[in-house]
Amino acid sequence: MSSIIKDLPELISHKIISEQTAKDIERYYAAKKEDQGSNTLMIFGSIGAILVGLGIILIFAHNWDNFSKSVKTLLAIAPLLLCQVAAGYAILKNKSQLFKDIAGILLFFTVGSSIALVAQIYNIPGDLEGYLLSWTLLCMPLMYLLRSNMVAFLHLGFITYYAVVAGYFETERPWPYLLLLGAFIPFYLRRLKQHPFGRITSLFNLLFPLSLIITLGAFLAGVGEFGFLVYMALLGFIYNTGVLPKLESRNDYLGLGSVGIAFILLFSSFKWVWEEMETQQVVESYYIILWAILFGGMVYMAIINGGEALLQKCLSGSNGTVSGCVSYRYGR
Incomplete structure (x- = not known):
């Protein structure tokens, strides 16, 4: 790769390739190098964060009936507070992107679990449509605060799930989906501009139009x-x-x-x-x-x-x- 980059000025001087083509080649290899170094850690770290979050929920669920209402409330809010502290620490100390992704995934799921648990403890009525909408709205700023691609994937997936529930099962037009999708688009465009050839960008390029295709039927x-x-x-x-x-x-x-x-x-x-x-x-x-x-x-x-x-x-x-x-x- 380094030899190719070194040969680019010579190729430009002999008018074999244009300057724009040379810039595209440099960006391609830069994105490829970035992906090779971080994709494996990011994937396994994200999977581990998801499993840890789901494991905590299962532990609470197994022993839930044995707890008092005050203990239940504390257990419902404590993981949320801890994950917020971890996310704030990642932002303030400018930790690695892997750390931010893991903190963002954990915080994303603890927000959802806390909403569900508090609603169950105090018998707050609601439906799946409103639950998903509240969840995604609260977690929407995370993809910008943490600059996390994994949180952006979760955001896109859950707003699509919300649109399916609201449009296909509740027979209501999911207008908030357009607002939530609009919040995702600037993040997506910045990713396209900065890493046009990255593998993460390729996943966005697949999932974004797929979300549009799936949710159009809801309208x-x-x-x-x-x-x-x-x-x-x-x-x-x-x-x-x-x-x-x-x-x-x-x-x-x-x-x-x-x-x-x-x-x-x-x-x-x-x-x-x-x-x-x-x-x-x-x-x-x-x-x-x-x-x-x-x-x-x-x-x-x-x-x-x-x-x-x-x-x-x-x-x-x-x-x-x-x-x-x-x-x-x-x-x-």
């Missing part, structure tokens, strides 16, 4: 077969995002979009689908607006792809300048 209750058109627009948007030249290394978008579009086309090839759509009642304006937004985004991304592809092709046949591109394009 389509009662829409019927028109939902296929809405899904087709979303999948087209995801596919065109993966085709962007600047995102060509993020093939997870391209793969999910391609598989999803193929599935929708295969499913819609049956005659009964179109017969059901013909007999369906008038679609509400909400669903039409949602389809129009997604379809407009898909068309916009396709236009961007076509424009950038034309520009790249044009520049490759010119002297690399805009004026040369115009002369090449129109034969002047």
Whole structure:
């Protein structure tokens, strides 16, 4: 790897590669080196933190009926306080990222367990939807305070779980999901900018569009077969995002979009689908607006792809300048 990095200035001077390509190569090997050094520790450390957190919950649950109400309350809050101290110590002392990830995972699960235990001790009514929403809202700042990728994964997974529960089982549109997803997006974009070729980034590139695909159905209750058109627009948007030249290394978008579009086309090839759509009642304006937004985004991304592809092709046949591109394009 070091020999390749050393040869980059020579390759640039001989115009074999461009400066932008050299920067991409440096970022790629930097991300690869970072991942090789920390992924194993992060994965096993995260698994260990999850198992420890679940083990503590199981110990409490096994002996729960033998405790008084005051002891139960203390046991419900004590792990939360200890994990908060550990997370605060990690931030103030700027500990290693592995330490922050473990502290963040433990604190994430202790928040959920404390909410559930206090509600059970004092018979506070509630449902799974509200429980998941409260849990994720309280833990949302952790991914920024600790800059933890693992907490961001948990955040994305739990807000998707919330949207599924609210939309598919409670038949309510999970609008808070959009707020929680919006809180995740800046973290995701910063990861894309700083480590575009990292393995953690690849997981984000897979899970983020997958979350969108899963949760879209939660907003389509009662829409019927028109939902296929809405899904087709979303999948087209995801596919065109993966085709962007600047995102060509993020093939997870391209793969999910391609598989999803193929599935929708295969499913819609049956005659009964179109017969059901013909007999369906008038679609509400909400669903039409949602389809129009997604379809407009898909068309916009396709236009961007076509424009950038034309520009790249044009520049490759010119002297690399805009004026040369115009002369090449129109034969002047």
